[in-house]
Amino acid sequence: MNEETLRFYNLQAKNYTALRARPIQVYTDRLEREAMAPLVAAATNILDLGCGEGRLTRWLAQSKRDQGGDFTVHGADFSPEMIAHARALNGDLPATYGVGDAMALPFPDNSFDLIVSCTAPNNFPDLNAALDEIRRVLRPGGAFCATIINSGETARFARYLYYSPYYLAKLAQRIVKGASSYHRVLFSREELEALLRGRFKTIEISGMRLIPDFVPEFPLNIWPPLFPVMSGVIGATQSLDHWLAKHPKFGRHARFHLVIARVAK
Numbered sequence: 001m002n003e004e005t006l007r008f009y010n011l012q013a014k015n016y017t018a019l020r021a022r023p024i025q026v027y028t029d030r031l032e033r034e035a036m037a038p039l040v041a042a043a044t045n046i047l048d049l050g051c052g053e054g055r056l057t058r059w060l061a062q063s064k065r066d067q068g069g070d071f072t073v074h075g076a077d078f079s080p081e082m083i084a085h086a087r088a089l090n091g092d093l094p095a096t097y098g099v100g101d102a103m104a105l106p107f108p109d110n111s112f113d114l115i116v117s118c119t120a121p122n123n124f125p126d127l128n129a130a131l132d133e134i135r136r137v138l139r140p141g142g143a144f145c146a147t148i149i150n151s152g153e154t155a156r157f158a159r160y161l162y163y164s165p166y167y168l169a170k171l172a173q174r175i176v177k178g179a180s181s182y183h184r185v186l187f188s189r190e191e192l193e194a195l196l197r198g199r200f201k202t203i204e205i206s207g208m209r210l211i212p213d214f215v216p217e218f219p220l221n222i223w224p225p226l227f228p229v230m231s232g233v234i235g236a237t238q239s240l241d242h243w244l245a246k247h248p249k250f251g252r253h254a255r256f257h258l259v260i261a262r263v264a265k
């Protein structure tokens with residue numbers, strides 16, 4: 001476990017719900033739900049790994065409740081503050097939560113038939129070891145669905161440009177205070193394929209979210225009075241964005257990899 005990453009997320013917990021209410025995050029939430037919906041409908045025991053304050057866990061529980069039948073939905077996160085917020089926000093939804101580290105999952109083998117993990121895998125200290133754990137607690141025939149930030153994202157260069165004062169300030173801080181050990185690693189599509197191969201029978205990786213990341217987030221996605229403008233841009237470009245992100249060539253330039261990997265039956 002990385003102590004500095006843990007401290008970061010413990011501190012971020014109280015602001016996380018507000019951060020996720022920004023237009024580009026609302027759009028991401030919708031894309032993730034659309035991709036997961038068929039997997040969720042077919043699953044009985046679901047784990048949301050690195051669940052944060054439970055934004056997806058609540059949707060998973062709501063979807064399964066609407067569907068009816070027996071099921072379990074569990075959110076695990078290594079941050080006690082995130083888990084406290086998730087419990088407080090959960091209301092009467094049929095979900096449980098617990099502190100759990102992806103590097104040593106507190107579940108017996110073959111516990112789940114679906115594990116979802118959105119952007120959390122970028123923070124795991126060793127994704128290879130975390131995938132061993134994910135594979136261990138997944139049943140035969142189970143699925144792993146993740147969104148993972150792409151090291152090959154093209155819009156990152158646009159972001160470096162318009163956020164250059166912020167990055168320069170960060171660099172100065174790092175020089176003065178010493179290197180931060182906050183852990184976030186980005187992956188290329190090839191790196192992910194290599195990590196997943198051998199563990200899963202089928203692996204599908206497509207892109208997710210491309211056009212909106214070229215729009216300067218500050219101020220459009222940060223300042224609430226401008227949210228309608230950002231939402232308008234996202235709404236006007238979403239069909240093209242969807243097509244580009246799913247395209248085998250252009251999708252490699254997207255912000256996220258959308259991974260769907262299935263275990264052999």
Ligand SMILES: C[S@@+](CC[C@H](N)C(=O)[O-])C[C@H]1O[C@@H](n2cnc3c(N)ncnc32)[C@H](O)[C@@H]1O
Binds near residue numbers: 001009051053118120
């Ligand atoms: C970017 S947030 C994403 C939260 C949530 N999945 C979402 O999409 O809203 C990353 C989350 O992963 C959690 N996390 C990071 N490293 C972890 C680890 N080793 N084990 C479990 N959770 C971890 C953090 O505490 C944080 O809540």
